[in-house]
Amino acid sequence: MKIVLKIGGSILMPNEVDVNFIKKLATKLTQWIKKHEIAVVIGGGALSREFDKIGRRITKDEDFLDLLGIYASRLNAALLIAALENSACPVIPRSEVEFLDLVLKYQQKVIVCGGFRPGQRTDAVAVEIAKVWNADFVIKGTNVDYVYDKDPKKNKNAKPIKEMSFDDLQKYADQTHKANQSTIMDLKSAEMIANEHIRVAVLNGKNLENIEKFLNRQEFKGTRIGF
Numbered sequence: 001m002k003i004v005l006k007i008g009g010s011i012l013m014p015n016e017v018d019v020n021f022i023k024k025l026a027t028k029l030t031q032w033i034k035k036h037e038i039a040v041v042i043g044g045g046a047l048s049r050e051f052d053k054i055g056r057r058i059t060k061d062e063d064f065l066d067l068l069g070i071y072a073s074r075l076n077a078a079l080l081i082a083a084l085e086n087s088a089c090p091v092i093p094r095s096e097v098e099f100l101d102l103v104l105k106y107q108q109k110v111i112v113c114g115g116f117r118p119g120q121r122t123d124a125v126a127v128e129i130a131k132v133w134n135a136d137f138v139i140k141g142t143n144v145d146y147v148y149d150k151d152p153k154k155n156k157n158a159k160p161i162k163e164m165s166f167d168d169l170q171k172y173a174d175q176t177h178k179a180n181q182s183t184i185m186d187l188k189s190a191e192m193i194a195n196e197h198i199r200v201a202v203l204n205g206k207n208l209e210n211i212e213k214f215l216n217r218q219e220f221k222g223t224r225i226g227f
């Protein structure tokens, strides 16, 4: 299968960088790419949120604040590239065009991306890559097990949604973009997923065994969007 694996910054760097997780993910990816083509997108995590706080004391320019998040996500991507050693492409692409170029140059290597451009989140990068690369699925690994009917961190009685249509996802997405919001999907990604019919599995990114079940086409714990 051809997969775009989005790993939330919330997993890689909840408060500080989870080095053990990065190493474990690198080991698994090295095994998984023997059977699948996998590109990875990494979110901004605590680093991005920290720079956002500092940035907001200096400027109100949301594009500039987005840029801080983009650089943070690329730093996180660089950590995974370091852990992947020879299994990674050493260059972090800055756009879909650069990504496709690297796919040709670094076959059988994992290409790891951070952010691409202001006005979106790294989920949108995963969806943009899935579109131009013609991937079978996007896996969004986040810090909750499913998409829920309400934010599960704020509502104890939130109910998990195991399957949803492309259009349903838009109900749970951000309604406007702002740098470093913490929601399950940004609006741009949700619209692109619906328009391009990109199948997405939302699951807990910490649980690598569960991701492996998905790759082996076994029952997995998570939300299926569009399949």
Ligand SMILES: Nc1ncnc2c1ncn2[C@@H]1O[C@H](COP(=O)(O)OP(=O)(O)OP(=O)(O)O)[C@@H](O)[C@H]1O
Pocket: 007, 008, 009, 010, 011, 042, 043, 044, 045, 121, 122, 123, 141, 142, 143, 144, 146, 147, 148, 149, 150, 151, 152, 153, 154, 172, 181, 182, 183, 184
């Ligand atoms: N309907 C919902 N279902 C699930 N989670 C939701 C929902 N609405 C809001 N959330 C929140 O979204 C959070 C996940 O988004 P967050 O941006 O923190 O992580 P991420 O997308 O994995 O990481 P990153 O933004 O760094 O890529 C959850 O912890 C949860 O509190």
Ligand SMILES: O=c1ccn([C@@H]2O[C@H](COP(=O)(O)O)[C@@H](O)[C@H]2O)c(=O)[nH]1
Pocket: 009, 042, 043, 044, 045, 048, 065, 066, 067, 068, 069, 070, 073, 114, 115, 116, 117, 118, 119, 120, 121, 122, 123, 124, 125, 178, 179, 180, 181
């Ligand atoms: O293509 C992109 C990706 C990210 N950003 C900005 O970075 C932060 C951190 O990314 P998360 O996906 O939220 O972890 C994001 O909130 C945006 O502000 C971007 O502008 N463009």
